[in-house]
Amino acid sequence: MRVLLFTDTRSCIEGFDALGRSKNHSVEVYPTGDLKPVLEEVTHDTFIYLDITGLSIASIRPRLKLLEDSVSSRFGVVDRNGTLKDIAEAFQRGASDYIDGRLLRKGLTTARFGRVVEFATSGEAGSRQVQIPVPAEIYPSGSVWDDVEPGEEYTFQMLYVGLDHMKELRRKSSEDLLRTLRRTLQGILTRSFAGVGGRIWVWKEDDGVLLCPFDGERVTALIPAIRLVLNRVLMNIEQFSVTTPISWRMGLHVGNTRYEASGETSEIVSESLNFIFHLGERAVRSGQLAVTETALAFAPDQVSNWFLRGPEFESVPLYVLRDLA
Template sequence: MKRLVLITRQQETLRCFDIVNRSRSFELEIRETPDWKKLIAENGSMVYLDIGSMSPREARKAIRILESQDTLAYGIVDPKGMIEDPGDLFHGGASDYIGPELTGKRLSMSRINQALSFYPYIEDEEEETEDLSWENIREGEEYPFYLLYAELDILPEWKKKSGSSFITGLLNTFENHLNRIALPLGGQLWMKSNYGGLYLFPYSEGSTDIIPACMRMILNRVLISMEVFSYGTLLPYHFSLDTGTTVYRKKGNTGTLISDAVNFIFHLGQQYTQPGQFILSSRAAEHIPAGLADCFAPCGTYHDQHLLRMKMPK
């Protein structure tokens, strides 16, 4: 997910960022004052500085600080037209300039993406190849994750003819089986729902083994129903996979967590994905292992995110 930091004291008047703020492709953080030391350490973020509430002297000083940083991508928001020569900003290393004609208009996603790629930040090779692991994840900090929603599709007749202990037994067996599959892949059950839950995996670049593991569970549903559950019935379940960033809190301590990524995967898993399906967001689809791409087909969009569905054998 692309990250933007907007430094402004007048967010409500800057309609230019409305579309970005609603997009799931961007994470927009609003700060009222520039903490230069912290900003400079956040390599990979695009910083927009609103100089509309600054004096000319404050604006010049802030721009000089931005120009002195080689690895910080930045743009200037100028609602009052204080900058006489916007072209000179680009000579100093700026990636974008949003003048008074644009601050009151909604900028398109393509317009922002052009700014992000104007002076692309190139990470160190060591940073690009370093994978996240639970050892370096700390509670209260934000990290990228694979988010897998798994749910057992409880049949209506089970609710009518079977007691609650029967369904509870099914869910416990389902959870235990998923844990045996997820744990070797670095996953852990993070949040429970009525009939399933959200599994969290530390993010890594490249392909992921989470996808073929879910595919095997979908394809082997008959064998799993017989060997693992032993309830004499074919068990339906579905999976939804996305990638996104969220603040990490320990299991059981997530009641007040606010996260777009978590909300999206729960909605995708509970409201969109049908029984027996395995659905990937386009973000997760970037990590399909080589040779398995043809096993998925586009199946529409959900909350502006293109989706792919695993094909089933005929």
């Protein structure tokens, strides 16, 4: 697709480098002052980004009106400094994307842009005027941890893991043995997800959440999670020193949270973190691996085919791993 970027700064252009290098899209850059004459020449198969950084609200609104009335009418807003105090205003005027400073620094990926275009071209314009698309809320944390800074908000792969049947185990086992079980499981999790950057982030007594970096394009934690399901019997034989079979349930989601180091998370307020704990504690059955529709959307087809549609939880569609025995 032809992408027109109206900006007056080099740093904004750099955020579109990856998109410009792709085979399926081209990026043309114009100064913001050329918006009106260029719009008179655009065709329908064009997507426009307007950088409003440094512009006054009085000058932004006429430009948004021009975009709203253009032949293409597919556009997004780049707002590095948060000039728009009410982001919904952009979408009410027909925008399909909103890029803030943090997302611009990460760079616009082709996968993300594809979802933006899908949103822009699906449904009626009226529906776009009242919905902020999910891609606008994705802040990739990268494929590794190098660029993740404490205090900043990112999108992560969030994996809930909880030990099953703990009431029965507490009745039969000493505290020392229970501590050993928990340490053993944590060790298994650390080793199993090391290859995808997984870290145990929050851990309560018998359950917790791992974070894996998310690059905005693919979920990598799913295969290690499936491996944990398939190898549970062998792990019981080789690594757990109890006669009662040990099982665990898992739930995978892609969500946003402010990042702080493990052990310093008590003051974090995150809807996604609350959701993944509620999912694991209330909706996932013993021994089960459940994945939200959001997470499964970023999984390879050959992996997602092994999941069956399950019930919804808190209005979020769930998928559960088939019985692979």
